[in-house]
Amino acid sequence: MTDPLLSVQNLQKHFPITKGLLKRQVGAVKAVDGVSFDVVKGETIGLVGESGCGKTTTGRLITRLIEPTGGKIVFEGHDITHASQGRMRPLRRDVQMIFQDPYSSLNPRHTVGAIVGAPFRIQGIKTEQGTKKAVQEILELVGLNPEHYNRYPHEFSGGQRQRIGIARTLALKPKLIIADEPVSALDVSIQAQVVNLLEDLQNELDLTYVVIAHDLSVVRHISDRVAVMYLGKIVELADRKSLYESPMHPYTNALLSAVPIPDPKRRKERERIRLQGDVPSPLNPPPACRFHTRCWKAQEICSQVEPPLLALATGHQVACHFPENAPAPGAVSTTGEGLVTADGGPAAGDGTAAE
């Protein structure tokens, strides 16, 4: 395997909660608590999970908008975990972000030309035929009229505004784009347009995406690999096909069972898994497996031993003592295949955890 473009290792972000005049720390919101994944050049990795599971925080950590508490972020061989703003500045050309809300991500006081031209100005880049020409080319690339250079954001619709945001992201020809819920603020009909635009741009410009979304259909459409997050941890990471067709983690199963099916006949056939209760507070997450409080398969071990994220099949990592659809218990990628099925339960779980 070639070196990954981006490697995230055991990334953590704890937001401290302080009290009183002396700012005594009384606790921490563990928004991201040990997330690891690699992104290979040219692929799209989807990050899904419910609100508050830490997926947006992960994206903001990678772009270094917030300072990581622990772990490591390696981009193209550079450790950028704690890189200073000065050291980070040249690297920012290569790592860019698409924001969620097209109404808040564009400065209402700037023209489209100023917004899309800002990357050139901030990075001090001179283009051959001037910034205006460069900006107009990018506008055309994202399907906007270059004549709109002097317009203000309020004159555009949500979908158009998101295109302006994408144009700004593309201005410096980045290698990696973190797309934080790129379509969730848009109308469903516009979502398809923007998702297709992102895919076309990927083919055209050889981009690598980390797409953060809570919409499983969007992620399925756009991703090569998908990571499912729950309470600040990745619980399952697999290529799209195996994740959607044979999800192993109970949480992934529950999420997938909640995706609406447009066909009423097929909908009746499916069993809807309803999770009990709310997501526990990240201030005080459950011990060991964080999902055990809501998991119908949970047993004693789940609240005592934390299941590690292990590859149970080729390219399919899952953190669970009792995975579903698993080909073989404890069949870590190094060991052979074709062992007993996973229904065995506790014993298999024990074995996995002990390793």
Place this chain on the structure above:
Amino acid sequence: MTAPLDVPATPTDPAPVPTVAGVSATAIQGRSLGQIAWMRLKRDKIAIAGGLVVIFLILVAVFAPLIVGLFGHDPIQFNSDLIDSSTMAPKDGTGISAEHLFGVEPVNGRDIFSRIVYGARISLLIAFLATLLSVVIGTLLGVTAAYFGGLVDSIISKTMDVFLAFPILVFAMALAGIIPDDAFGLTGDTLRVALLVFVIGFFNWPYIGRIIRGQTLSLREREFVDAARSLGARGSYVIFREILPNLVAPILIYATLLIPTNVVFEASLSFLGVGVRPPTPTWGGMLSDAVRFYTMPYFMLFPGMAIFITVLAFNLFGDGLRDALDPKAR
């Protein structure tokens, strides 16, 4: 909400066709936010009337020597011949004549019209400069507090509280008493004006500072600030290029609404005798002089009206400006 994205052929595939995204180039001419605000303001007749009065007052203040030269007399020139020496009042009660349009003051017979016109100079000059000082200090500290947060915010916010609790009137009176006739290289009226600008401006900044701080706090969380930062923008770029342009509207609005407050403040200080010293005409000073002749309320009429009209005009204009620039604030 789940998009029907699984459907293989999505109807629109926009990238290669630039026209999909919207109107053709030759359609409606785009309008900037300033143009839109101006259109809204133009429709607000009351605000426009206020604005016209404001412009008129400014012109009067600027061209005071010309106006006085055309119509009347020097504002500090005594006309003892018009005064009844037994009652000290003007001989016919008001002294109104073709020469003295608004009449003359009691005791010394100074022309009221000239004094009102010149009074506009002092009033507006002090009100504008003090507002400018407040706005500059308030904006700088408000943005700094909100943008950097933490300890910086605590210190600046507590300082604002201290300033708001300060007995500014008492302080101004004390200061007027201890400052000699020439200090800091300034003398006479210049020193007094500078002193008033300092006292009024320097103690009023927390009001605008708080507003700016609040606005900045909410702007700072907007995604365009993150976007600029993720492009590698420094703090100064974010403050001056991203945040400040969005503060122009509140700054303009609250400056316009602060000016009348300062006009009243200046008049109060002059009334109390700690403003610009006589014989330089000020509206507050004229009111103060007129109080001694309370049996003849006519002499309070013109300075009182001048203050009233100025304050009203600025307030009406400021309200209209707020509605035009920030329609959601209502």
